[in-house]
Amino acid sequence: MxxxxxxxxxxxxxxxxxxxxxxxxxxxxxxxxxxxxxxxxxxxxxxxxxxxxxxxxxxxxxxxxxxxxxxxxxxxxxxxxxxxxxxxxxxxxxxxxxxxxxxxxxxxxxxxxxxxxxxxxDRPFLSVYSEYQRTKIYLDEIECIESMQDYVKIHLITGKIILTLSTMKAMQERLPPDSFIRIHRSYIVATARILSFSNRKVQLPHFSLSVGESYYKDVIQLFGDSSVQ
Structure with a gap:
């Protein structure tokens, strides 16, 4: 009901x-x-x-x-x-x-x-504390997550931004690894939102983000093609 x-x-x-x-x-x-x-x-x-x-x-x-x-x-x-x-x-x-x-x-x-x-x-979601209250964020609405020192900015596909107190490591541990990948010390992206990968950049609907050297192999493995440059 x-x-x-x-x-x-x-x-x-x-x-x-x-x-x-x-x-x-x-x-x-x-x-x-x-x-x-x-x-x-x-x-x-x-x-x-x-x-x-x-x-x-x-x-x-x-x-x-x-x-x-x-x-x-x-x-x-x-x-x-x-x-x-x-x-x-x-x-x-x-x-x-x-x-x-x-x-x-x-x-x-x-x-x-x-x-x-x-x-x-059964739609997976993330619960974070933002603006003095708990906020429910559906995982399929996330485009990327950006590090902001002691905070992270969660960018939704709608353009909305949610700021919450967290480290990138803690945030990454809360996300399903088959749906999100860290591409840089400052960025985690939703794999379903990746449009293309070339010249060491990941293209999302609203962002073009550089892939960090430490995360390059993981991105290559995601695409399953070691010839990608």
Whole structure:
């Protein structure tokens, strides 16, 4: 069962969501909110699988609200404005319910959420302390990790950066060796994000990083080709 909350500043829209959630056997509505501040506080303090979120609210834009969340549940937008659809999916929304929607359309959205949820249950992640709280980082979202003296910067494929107190050695020991490789005293990269390797440089989607002399053989072995220069 999906634990969810709803945020909408329209009372009628909120009542409809509450009723549809009550009728659906796969949904457990934990709480509903008309206040973005109260909803954010609840998400910070509780485990929430799914968020039903209006976009055009008086206090805040729903898309910006979601982007600012530190812990992000799966997301279904509910809005009367179809022009937000493209921007909505840019934040990886599972579905986009255009008001007014009926219970059948609501149920199809839940089916999509369930399919996504199953994929994330066993999704490996790393838990680090950042900005005075524990932050969950899925390993498949990491592009590379950079040493910053007593800290490391974790670069996500989305462009987001998470700074945490750690050494590179300690971080490397926490990562699966079949998915990450250290290429330099200052860099660990996700092997799945490597686009190419030539001239002693590893090309990632957003970085071109030099391979250190001490790590060159490991990178060569990764590519399985001793002729690579």
């Amino acid at each position: 999906l634990s969810c909350i709803a945020l909408d500043d329209e009372p009628l829209a909120l009542r409809i969501l509450i009723e549809f959630a009550r009728r659906h056997s796969a949904v457990h509505l934990l709480a509903s909110f008309s206040s973005p501040l109260e909803a954010r506080r609840y998400i910070d303090e509780n485990k929430v699988d799914l968020l039903f979120l209006d976009i055009d609210m008086l206090e805040v834009n729903g898309i910006e609200f979601f982007r600012e969340l530190k812990q992000k549940p799966l997301l279904v937008f509910t809005t009367a404005h179809k022009e937000y659809a493209v921007e909505g999916f840019e934040v990886d929304a599972v579905d986009y319910l255009l008001k007014p929607f009926d219970f059948s359309r609501f149920s199809r959205a839940i089916e999509k959420v369930q399919a996504r949820f199953v994929k994330t249950i």
